[in-house]
Amino acid sequence: MPPLSPGLDPLDNAVCDPGVPWTTGNVAEAFPGVSTALGFTFIHLPMELAFRKMFRGLGVFGRDELTVPERIEDQFWTAFAGRAAANIEQFRKVAGLLPGTSATAVEQQLFGYVREGTVDDNSARRYPVIAVKAPRSVLTLSKRHDRMFAQLREWRLDTLPKVPGLNLDGNLAVLRDARERFERIMILHLLVTFISSSVADRLTAMVSDAGRTGLEARLLSGVGSDENEVAQDLWLLAHGQLDLQTFVDRHGYHGPDEGQLHSVSWREDPAPLLARLDDYRAIPEGDPRAPRNRSAEQARIRHEAAEELKKAVSPLSRGLVGPLVNLSARFLALREQGKAGYLLTFDVARAAARRAGHQLVELGLLDDATDVFHLTWDELLAGDGIDRRVVIKERRAQYEERLRYRLPQAWSGVPELIAVTADATENAPSGTTISGVAASGGVVEGRARVVRDPATAEFDEGDILVCETTDPSWVSLFLVAAGVVTDFGGMLSHGPIVARELGLPCVCGTEDGSARIRDGQLIRVDGDRGVVEVLAGAAGER
Structure with missing residues (x-):
């Protein structure tokens, strides 16, 4: 893949210690596909700081670890060829300092696999500090998360109508605000992610000790996630019990490739969701497939699995099953709520960025409003009036080129890019x-x-x-x-x-x-x- 001119590429790392392991695992789900310059630089530093502030709040990190390291090997995440990647080694180091979990458990649950030959290296050196700081962070987390999510919903609905009437400076101020809110929700979201991983690990261990391996999937069902609300409201929309504007107000921040700032949300184009309404109309209210009925059935399955586990564990552990299952459900629901939370900030940011793009076209600094997404955060906020159209042309070409490649699921050092091939044209043999x-x-x-x-x-x-x-x-x-x-x-x-x-x-x-x-x-x-x-x-x- 041809490189960009020197200094023009904020989305790649051509040099990396060959011993550092990386993965696209969980991070590719949050920020899928190829990022643009603005999309990545909007979130990179805030998310890196969110990791560090979250671990500081738990007592895992000290004050000196609240700055973003210059070396990518010391960062929690970065981008290679425009695609997000997580630093497995940094996550393993942190997991080794946390009580109640392990590096191997975090690697398996967050990324879906554990590298061959990995060995846990847990240390208790931070336990005294964690014992003081973590309980307060954890005990207040649920209410803080709910409160921030509600505030983000209100802020989005209040801000979006104002964006078209703002001048360029006003829209840049909205972008700054959205970026700060992104960092704040990510601090809580990442904390939820690690707690849910720890709780799920404890529940899995209990299931294994009881000889009921496989029961954990049922125990982690019926938690009542944000997607349940989306599915239910889609059903109501299809059956004429909810109007489109109300649906968009509630869920319009979703949309194809929503983890990318340059994507188009349902608020901007509802056609993708409207195309599925016939499927929902075909499901009557009393049908087991109706979203509300599915949710109730999965909650019943979770309760039934908990009762099964109670009978299988020792009498001393029996009283722990209910609280542990309920805690798992609560934090899995918060996990999905957190994703919805940062998408709320994205929806406001993309609206402000698009409007700023139109205003930069009017100033003669861009050829097309969507070119704004090929500026970096610093370039857009500089307000220096520099004509960067040549740079943007190169970055747009590089973005299109990167769509032809993907990263491996895991690697060390600099990844070897994999060409994106067309869908299979020959049948996989029967029995595969x-x-x-x-x-x-x-x-x-x-x-x-x-x-x-x-x-x-x-x-x-x-x-x-x-x-x-x-x-x-x-x-x-x-x-x-x-x-x-x-x-x-x-x-x-x-x-x-x-x-x-x-x-x-x-x-x-x-x-x-x-x-x-x-x-x-x-x-x-x-x-x-x-x-x-x-x-x-x-x-x-x-």
Whole structure:
């Protein structure tokens, strides 16, 4: 891939210590695809600081670790060839300092796999500080998270109507505000992520000790995530019980590739969600597939699994099962709420950025309003009147070039880029098995639908969703899918959480399932064993 001119590329790291391991695992789900210059520089430093402030609040970090290191090897995340990547070594170091979890557990739950030969290196040196600071942070977290999320909803609805009438300085002020709010919600969201990982790890260990391996998927179902509300409101919209404006006010910050600042939200273009309404209209209120009924059924399954676990554990542990299961449910729901929270900041930021782009066109500094997304944060906020159209042209070309490549799931040092190939044109042989993480129980057979863009997907009732990864905008497909298969993710990733909420068998972390399975093939998804089996070709031949 041809490099940009020196100093023009904020989205790549051409040099990296070959011993440092990286992954696209969980971070690719939050910020999927290729970032633009503004998209990445809008979030990079705030998110890095959010990690550090969160760990400082827990007592894991000291004051001297609140600055962003210059070396990428010492940062929690960065970008290679425009795609987000997480520094496994930094996460493992932190996990080794936290009580109640381990580096291996965090690696498995956040990224979907553990590297061969890894060894935990836990240390208790920070435990005294953690014992003082962590309880207060954890005990107040739930209410603080709910309060901030409610404030973000109100702020979004209050700010969006003002954006068109603001001058350039006013829109840049909105962008600054959105970036600060992004950092604040990420501090809480990342704390929720680590606590939910620790609680889920404790619950998994209890299940294993009781000899009930596999029960954890049911115990982590029916938690009541933000996607439940989206699915229910989509059903109400389809049945004429909710108007479009109300739906957009509530959920319009979602949309295809919503983890990218330059994407188009449902607020801007509701066509992708309107295209799925016929599927929802076909589901009557009393149907078990209706969102509200699915949620109730999954909550029942979780309660039933908890009772089963109580009978399997020792009398001394029996009293811990209920509180631990309820705590897991609460923090998994908060996890999805946190994703919705930072997407609220994105929706306001993209509105302000688009308006600023139009204003820069009027000033003769841009050729097209969308070129604003190929400026860096510092360039946009500089207000120096410099004509950067040559730079932008190079960055736009580089962005288009990067769409042709993806990163491996894991690597050390500088990654070797993988060419994005077209969907499989030949059937995977019948009997082919693809292994992943057993993320949501149940077994289902159906036609595979390999989906790259949920907005254009052709999907029928009973089809099985096969994709690289998902974000909240995919919920419209989940409701009509019979099962889910993803390339990336672990037990606590977005796709598996939503699959469990809707009672769909799910195998995640297959790494290359969407490239090996041909669209239209008959497959069997075994969410209990974490295995996908190809049964027949796309034309129905065995």
